[in-house]
Amino acid sequence: MRMLRDVLWNLFKGRATVMYPEERGSPPDNFRGRLGFNRDECIGCGLCHRVCPASAIEMENDGRGARPVFHIERCIYCYLCIEVCPTKAIKPGKEYAVVTSRKSDLVVR
C-alpha cells in the first residue's frame, strides 16, 4: 500500500518519458559522439591508427601522404584518437544517432 502515494502523485506529474524521435534531448558538452575530421590539419603521423582499440581507423594514401579514414560503425567512442592526435585534427562531436541506411554515411574522411 506504500505505493499508493507515489502512483497517485504521478497523476499530477508530467511524463518522465522523452518522446524520442520527435523530442531529442541535447547531450551535455562533454558528450562523446560521432567524431569529425579536418584533413587539412592532419600531418599523417598515423598515431590515431595505432592506438584505436577498435581498429576503426584505416590509413589511406591520398597523394599528400597517409591519411586516416574513420569507420564510425566500428568506433566505440573512446576518443583515444582525439587524445593522441598531435595537431588536433580530429574533432569531438555530439551527434549520437548515427543510424543510417547507407554505409558510406558512416565513413569520415
Add this chain to the structure above:
Amino acid sequence: MSCLALLFEWLDRKFVAKLQNRVGPKYTGPFGMLQPLADLVKLLSKEDIIPEGTKTFLFNICPVAAVLLLFIANSFVPTVHVEGVLKAEGDLIIILVIITLYLLTIYMAGSAAPSRYSLMGAARAAVMLLGFELPLMFSSLSVGFAAGGFELSKIVAKQFERPFIAGPHLIGFAIFLIAAQAELEKIPFDIPEAETEIVSGWLVELSSWRLAFFRFSKDLELVLLSGLATALYLGGPIGPVIPGLEVLLYPLYFLAKSISVLFLLSLLSTLFARIRLDQFIRLCWRYLIPLTLAYFLAMMWVV
C-alpha cells in the same frame, strides 16, 4: 461491445502508464486509442504455430469458446437500460457460471499444449479458481438476495433510490473487486501468467488468432466484470435523469461508472508485487472467504 472492450483495454493501459509516470500507447489513432485494435490485427496476421503433440481440437475450440462465452455473458449486463440485451430468469447465475466456464477454457487451452510452462500455468489457473471463485460468487449472490432476485434487471431496479455500494454492501464491493482482479489475472494475482517465472504460463504456446482471441476475451472479461460490478453495486446505468433523455444519459452513466471500476482495478494492479500461488490461496482461505461468508450470512439475516 467489441469497441467497448478495446476502449477498456486502452483506458487500462493508459491509466496504468500515467500512474507509473509513463506515456502508454500513443501512435495509433487519437491518443493511441486504436492500439489494442492494431495489436489484435497484428496478431491475426501472424504465422499460426501449433506445436507438435498438441491436442489440436481443444487448442482450436478454446479461444473461440472463450470469446463466445464472454459475448453471451456481456449481453446480459445492463448497459443502456435497466435490462441487458439478453434477459433471462436468474441471469446473474448464468453469468457466474459462464465466468467459471471461461476459466475452464483457459485451463484446457493451457493443458492442450505440450509445453511445461503452459501446463504449469494451466494448473495454477485451476488452483487459483479454488481461491477466488467462492468470494466472487457469494459477494454477487448476496446482492441478489438483498434485491430479492437473481435477475440483473431486478437488482438494478432495486437501486433506483440508493445504489448498494452506499451501505453495508461496500464490503461486498471490495470483495468483488479483489476476486475480479484475480479472475482477470491482473498484477498482484497474475500468477498463471507470471512472465518472469513461467514465461507466460498458459498463453505461451498460443499464437496468431488463438492468442488474439484470448487477448480479446480478456478485454471482454474486463468489460464484463466492471459492468457487473456497476450493475451489482453502483446501480447500473441508472441515475438522476431529465425525463426524455434516458436514452442518452443511461449509457453515459454506465460508462462513467464502469470506467471508475476499471480505474480501481488498474490502480490495484499498480500497488503490489505478484504474490505466490500458495500465498494467494492462504490469503483467500484465511481472510477473503471467511469475510465473504460472514458478509453473505449477514445479508441473509437481514433479508
Add this chain to the structure above:
Amino acid sequence: MGVYIPVGPQHPIHPEAILLKLKVEGEQVVDADVDSSFVHRGIEKALEHKTWLQGLYLVERVCGICNVAHSTCYTLNVENLLGVEAPTRAQYLRLVVEELARIHSHMLWLGLLAHLIGFQSLFMLVFRDREKVLDLMEELTGNRITTAYNVVGGVRRDIDPALEHRVRSTLEELRGRVKRYRKLIEEDPSVRARTVNVGILERSEAEELHAVGPVARASGIKYDVRADDPYLVHDEVPFNVVTLETCDAWGRAMVRVEEVLESIDMIMYSLDHIPSGPIRKRVPPVFKVPPGEGIARVEAPRGELFHYAKSDGSERPYRYRMRTPTLANLAALVYMLRRGDRAVYVADVPVIFGSIDPCICCTARVFVLDERGSRVLNLEDLGRSRGR
C-alpha cells in the same frame, strides 16, 4: 517423479543467456543445476592481442554495468606493474565515478527485482530515478554507460564547480527517493511476502561457498574490498560496510539500498574534500610494461572483482585473467536453489536468481580441470562438491 523445467538460455527471467535446469514437483523445486557457458566471448584471449592501453577499452566492455569497476581494476593493475600512481585528485574522482556506478547498478538491480516479483510500478519508478544518475554520468564522463573515464595514470576529465553543484543537488534529490524505496521494501506486504525467508544462505554456508558482495554481506559477513583492502582513497573517505543478518533475498535488497545511501554520502564527502591538483600522469599511448605479475581487486557493485595480469615486458599483456563476482556467487545460487531443508517454489526461482545480481556475460569463461580424471569440470560439479 518430477519434471525438468528449463529456465533459460532464453527466458524473461534474465536478458542474458544462462540455463537453470530445474527439477520440479508441483510448484516445488527439488533439484537445480546451472549452466552459464553460453556466452563465452574470448575477451581474455583477445586482450593478449591488444596493447595495454587498448586493452582498457576492451576490459570496460566485459560488463556494461560494472564497466567502472573493471576499468578501475585494470588501471590499478597496470599502474602497479608500471610503478605509477594516479594523483590524489584523480583517485577521488575515480571514487566518485565508481560510487555513481554503484548507485546506478544497485538501482538497476532494484528495478529488476521489482520486475521479477511482478511489481511493475516500482520497476518503472526506480528506472525513472536511475536515469538521473545516468545523466550525471554522461555529463561527468562523456557517456552514460561505457564511461571510458579511467585511464592508466589517472582520469580523463575533471569536474567543474557547476557540474559539482548539479551532482550534489541530484544526489540530494535521489536520497529522498531511495529512502522512500527503502521504506517500501521494508514495509510493503507483497514485497515482503515474496522476499523474506526466500533464498536462505546462512552465514556458515556463505563462507563455505565463498559468496561475495551484497550476497555475503546480507548473510552477516563483513567483507568489502573497499574497507579491507582500500585501493583508492577509501581510507580517507568514511563509509560503513552494511551488513545484515537476515540471510535472505530481502536482506540482499536492503543491503543494496543501504549501500546506495552510503554511496551518496561517500560522493558528497569526496566532493567536499577533493584536493586540487593534476588529474592525470602522462603515460604514452603505447608503452611497455616491465615483466612481472600483478593482481588487483576492487569492490564491484556485485562483489569482489579480481584481475590478474602477467607481463613479459612487451607492450601487450602475456596473460590476463579476471574473476568476476557473479562467478563467485553462482555456487551459492545453486546451493540456494536446491537446498533440501526448505521448500523452494518455482515462483521463488526468479527472486533467488535475481538476488545474487547475476551478470552472465562476464561470467562465462570458467572451466576447471580435474587433475585426477583429467576431465573438464563444469559448474554443476563444482556446486555439487561444495554444496553437498
